[in-house]
Amino acid sequence: MRISNSRVTATEVARKAGVSQPTVSLVLSRNPKARVAPATRARVLKIAQELGYRPNRLAQGLVRRRSYALGVIVPGFDNPVYAAVISGAEKVAAQAGYAVLLCEAKGSEVVQHLEALRDRQIDGVIIAGIAASTLPAAALDGLNVVLVNQPSEKFSTVGSDSLKAGTIAAEHLLALGHRRLAFLGPADAIPAFRLRERGFFQALRGAGVPLSSELIQRAAATVAGGLAGMRALLALSERPTAVFCANDLMALGAHKACSVAGVGLPRDLSLLGCDDIEMAQLVTPELSTIAVPARELGARAVRLLLKQIDAHGALPPASQLLAVKLVARGTTGQHAPAQPR
Amino acid sequence: MRISNSRVTATEVARKAGVSQPTVSLVLSRNPKARVAPATRARVLKIAQELGYRPNRLAQGLVRRRSYALGVIVPGFDNPVYAAVISGAEKVAAQAGYAVLLCEAKGSEVVQHLEALRDRQIDGVIIAGIAASTLPAAALDGLNVVLVNQPSEKFSTVGSDSLKAGTIAAEHLLALGHRRLAFLGPADAIPAFRLRERGFFQALRGAGVPLSSELIQRAAATVAGGLAGMRALLALSERPTAVFCANDLMALGAHKACSVAGVGLPRDLSLLGCDDIEMAQLVTPELSTIAVPARELGARAVRLLLKQIDAHGALPPASQLLAVKLVARGTTGQHAPAQPR
DNA sequence: TCACATTGCTAATGCGTATAAGCAACAGTC
DNA sequence: GACTGTTGCTTATACGCATTAGCAATGTGA
Structure with missing residues (x-):
């Protein structure tokens, strides 16, 4: 049962359950080494449920130093390919509890968008359709990056061949x-x-x-x-x-x-x-x-990015190359030398 | 000059500038009623610049109770119309310093996505291509909402006729x-x-x-x-x-x-x-x-939403209806009764 | 000279959460 | 029954910032 605005805090839950706030935190963060008495756990969970408690992700992010948010930068949505990449990325991200911050940027705007994303403490960024080599090195420095459809020594990539x-x-x-x-x-x-x-x-x-x-x-x-x-x-x-x-x-x-x-x-x-x-x-x-396989590129990019994030940057850049396939339809045909008549 | 990771805090700036952290905050938040000596202000700004200080938006959001983030929910990107709406929305949002959290959702997923957005303390949400009437009332309760292309008594809307x-x-x-x-x-x-x-x-x-x-x-x-x-x-x-x-x-x-x-x-x-x-x-x-005018719909939706946010929900729902226009091209023509021969 | 306002900063506090450290209560060992 | 270990919780603290109140230093008026 949700009570209007999600303004229910862990402290309130704690008060109603007759425990301290950290206890609520312990119960909800399924931490294995956190030993809470079954009765207490049940009581806290029940109250939390009743009040519709949901952790404030901003506060969580602040203390955990993790925002559980990813940036996705593309040059434009007018190309359905990017739409597909985003779609694939969003789906995987959402399943993993990550939000997608979308940026449409060309040229030098990219740098500003990256700064804005940093300010939001994003955990990583996916860049599609923009050459990373055109960006100042500092722009991506210290960031978890996965590039889509462009080779790179320095960053992880997911691409088609x-x-x-x-x-x-x-x-x-x-x-x-x-x-x-x-x-x-x-x-x-x-x-x-x-x-x-x-x-x-x-x-x-x-x-x-x-x-x-x-x-x-x-x-x-x-x-x-x-x-x-x-x-x-x-x-x-x-x-x-x-x-x-x-x-x-x-x-x-x-x-x-x-x-x-x-x-x-x-x-x-x-x-x-x-x-x-x-x-x-x-x-x-x-x-x-x-x-x-544009959708797949987006999906894989996120999976790779999440892996990197979990490894705390201790992973060397990885690369995946997906196969492409000829789809011969109606616009290609046998060359017929012009018949002079 | 950016120094690697954006881990420079206001406290560090304060220390190097020989002032207290709140002073840094006062200088940077262009608050009119905050009187800071010009010399101090200049010094702080200089140090902040040198260190590449940028406020942590998570921390800001936590204390200001504002995330400066908007949610945008659409049923899918396969339809270029939604891509255009998003594009228009993202542009205006970015200019105003807002981030766009993108969600692709159909059916009951929408509710879950809305919950996730709430957890991130979004300041408002734009919903396109999904009937608000199909959502449980609680899902949008207490949220700043602008609906795209659907009339509503309860929420603000931006639509085409x-x-x-x-x-x-x-x-x-x-x-x-x-x-x-x-x-x-x-x-x-x-x-x-x-x-x-x-x-x-x-x-x-x-x-x-x-x-x-x-x-x-x-x-x-x-x-x-x-x-x-x-x-x-x-x-x-x-x-x-x-x-x-x-x-x-x-x-x-x-x-x-x-x-x-x-x-x-x-x-x-x-x-x-x-x-x-x-x-x-x-x-x-x-x-x-x-x-x-899909792009324009997205742009206006954000503008309207921002207005609502700034008004702290003290605004009645507003509606904008944009004109549509016939574009007669090649697939419509005079009815020619079949000629029996 | 004192009362009082103004200026310019700092100290204290809070936002909502996570985590380390600490402290009772109790069980088990000898 | 004092000693160690465990369990189950609380207290304290931090994350990075904004904001209020407050305080010292200076200026103003009589």
């Missing part, structure tokens, strides 16, 4: 007979994108099909960016026959650009994304892409 | 000459959906074009739901000529179903969504919909 994703992309398109390939990706140094790109380039070079520079198109990693980037590619005198995009948002933008320009997918052009967001299946033809 | 949205939908489709309309929406009692539905039905009845029950299709408010729902509608012996969906996710699912079934939009069928999420513009033809 972005390099492999790029390789898979190249192999898929090559296998379909394409030889004039293009890449559409952002100019900024977000590690996951960079790795996908590198994997793609490396595989192409390995196959003896290097990319000429006009076939590397830079644009923001958004729908709008993909749209603009694809328009630029379509404006080339000699168009590519297949395009790999750094993520699905770009690919969907590119998809749209093709649709607007009357370029048939995959007849005139093969298009491949990366992430496998839900929307990939909604466009027609459905977007071929490379699936990244 | 969902009833109007339904009306607009009906008017738009009627104006295009449609007389056999269908509605596709969820069976659960999420207020925004219910209102859109009611507005739609009312307007149709007003126009003398009531909906027969087989043209009201129930399915989850998701892409999958929309897909299934539209399939059911297409299986009718006499198909509707226009369909209004409770939200864009459903509409996109429906869009897909049409595409798969070879039903031409808008030639064979007009399709109208609600929300105007980014993806609406990515399908071909682009989805006609009714724009809801």
